[in-house]
Amino acid sequence: MLRDVTIGQYFPGNSIIHRLDPRFKIVITLIYILMLFTGSNVVCLAVGAVYTLIAVFLSRIPLKMFWKSVKPLLPFLLITAVLNVLLVDSGDVYFKWKFLKVTEGGINISVFMIIRIVLLIMGSSLLTYTTSPITLTDAIERLLSPLKLLKFPVHELAMMMSIALRFVPTLIEETDKIMSAQKARGAEIDTGSFLTRAKNMISILVPLFISSFRRADELATAMECRCYNGGEGRTRLRQLKASARDVIALVITLMFYAAAIAVSIIFKHLMK
Amino acid sequence: MENIIEISGLHFSYPSDGDTEPAEVLKGIDLTIKEGEFVAVLGHNGSGKSTLAKHINAILLPTEGKVVVDGIDTADESRLFELRQRAGMVFQNPDNQIVSSVVEEDVAFALENLGVPYEEMRRRVDESLKAVNMYDYRQHSPSQLSGGQKQRIAIAGIIAMQPKCIILDEPTAMLDPQGRREVMATIKKMNREQGITIVLITHYMDEAAQCDRVVVMDKGTVALDDTPREVFSHVERVMEIGLDVPQVTELAWELRKAGCDIPQDIITEDECVAAIQKLFAAK
Known part of the structure; x- marks a missing residue:
């Protein structure tokens, strides 16, 4: 049951959208969101819809997956x-x-409004569907790196995020184990009213928290043993290289944005 | 050969938490380990063997005495990273020492911290992964791997630093027999092929029997320190400390007690089989 978590689910692939530089993908997604929210009429959204459908088609991710993210x-x-x-x-x-x-x-x-929100969800899902969480974290760290000048702990945040991502499967496994262990001791986790079930969750959360703290302590020691001392002077195995492809994608996005604005101005004049 | 680890007069107490007296865990340890040696440290729970291991790469610092690793005093804070690079440490729980969600990035973690340039990092990561026989899994997520595989990744992450010495704190304690075999084979290979000094803390006697030297800890002191053959021949002494001897050694010991003419220094299955065959042939 816990394995069905779909937040930020990533579908590995090798489409052109998958291969775009994650930094560019984030920037493009932000421009896209801006486009949806500055567009003030239906024609403008139609341009956005065309753009979305082209991107979805290029990503080779089935439309069904997007429906899944809109449905809730x-x-x-x-x-x-x-x-x-x-x-x-x-x-x-x-x-x-x-x-x-x-x-x-x-x-x-x-x-x-419905069209706008649906497009918004589709566009942002496309980002997380085609970019692995760890790459996304990495890209966010690099995009935010200018904030380091303002003493904003960019590296620390990114490290926390990537460790959190790393431990999601481990903790899910552990939760499953604890649930089985508590069930074996007669705990009723799946039955009763909402309130009793919530109360029974305590018997799972307490051991989970305790073991997480122990894990965190051991991980910190292991990281120190491998010479971790913050973001200063670090090099990276994962190299991000922007290519012509990324710039072209950005330009196309900006062109769509410009087209959306132009079309909506023309449309306004025609309506008068 | 040169000494890589020199421990002299080491005392260590965990600081008291107010109500209790500070507990002295290590009570005067003198130990030297030579470069390229393969040493097992044995001892039952609370004998101080893990505490000793944590002194070798300055996770803990001596209350009294001195620990010098490859010429670096562990108390010298200015050379801490240099020290940790030369003496890497692998822990018991493979899950709690893997930092990244991608195998090769985890192996690169130490090199990233040390600021190794990309090309060299790439080469060392690939070499380390090949050395532990996990190169094909470089793009996998650690959560898809077995315990033994995860532990080998952890070892790869250490050897990428090109250390002179690796301290392994019960690396096989949480693994199944298959995983234990894989990890032991990897450790032996590192020792043999790359000449890395190994300090293996374990409570498996058959693992200790595969080492060059066995150090038995008891109540914060070194009780025995010799070759496995010599250490395990003192069956009564070892059992007194609360440890076992390898099963074959115990078998030979029992047979001797029962009056059979069998050598005392048996530590491997093959030796045991040969000795028993000889016994039957003599009859």
Whole structure:
């Protein structure tokens, strides 16, 4: 059950999207998000959608996987959409009951918002689907490295993140073991009301915490034995090299952004 | 041969935590280990063998006495990283000493810390992985590996530093028999082919029997220090300390007690088989 965690799941592959420099991928994703949020009409989003679909196609990751990441947010999306439809008051009125009105403006905003959020999720999923968490951490460390000048502990944060990632499978395994051990002693973990189950989780969390502290202590000693002394003067085995491909991807993204703005300006003039 | 580890008059106490008296764990140890030696350190729980090991690369510092490794006094803080590079340490739990999610990056960890340039790092990482026979797994995640494989990765991470000496603190204690064999074979190979001094802390007597020299610790002192053959021939003394002798040695000892004419210094299965065959042939 614990093995199905899908947050930030990575699908190894060798597509052109996989091979992009992770630093560029992060920057491109940020530009993409900016594009979705500055676009003020449907045409602008259509450009974003085309861009997303091309990227998804190039990544060779099945659309099904993107549906998986959108699905958990659907109830939230629908509720907001319904509220928008009923409460926004602008344009032609299609239906009216007491203070609730269904208007053209309301429907537009709901549709617009749903598309925007879905595209947003798809784009950011694409980043985590095509970049391994450890590469992502590495890229974040390098992108944030200018902050070192402001005494921001960039290296320490990245080290913490990568150790956390390293220990996720270990701790999951350990949790499974502790659960079995507690079940063997008669603990009821899967039954009872929400509250009793939450209470019973304590019998799993306490040993898990204790063993994590022991692990952390041993790991710290092992790291010291291997001459770890912070980020100063470190070299890296993983080399990140930006190539022409990365620059081209960035330029294409910027062109799409420019196109989205241009199209929406033209569209505005036509509507007048 | 030169001495690589020189321990003289070593006393160590863990600091008291207020209510209790400081417990003296090591009570005057004198020990020298020569370059290229393969030494096993035996002792039951609480005999101070792990504490001793932690003095060799300055995880702990002596309360009294001196530890010098390859000419570096462990108390000399300015040469700490130099010392740790020359005397690497492998621990019991393979999971708790692997830092990275990718095998080759873990092997590179020490080299990254030492600021080794990329080309040389690449070469040393590949060589180390080949030396422990894990090169094909370089892109794997450690969580996909068995205990024995993880322990070999940990060893690769140490030999990448090109140390003169490796201290292994019960590296096989958490492994299955297959993993134990793999790790022992790797350690022996490092000793034989690269001439790395090995200090192996263990509680497996058959592992100790494969070493050049056995140091038996008891209550914070060195009780016995000799070749495995000599140490294990003192069966009663070893058992008095609370340790076992290798199974074949015990068998020979029991047979002798029962009046059979069998040599006292048997430590390997082959020797035992040969001696028993001789016994039958004589009848």
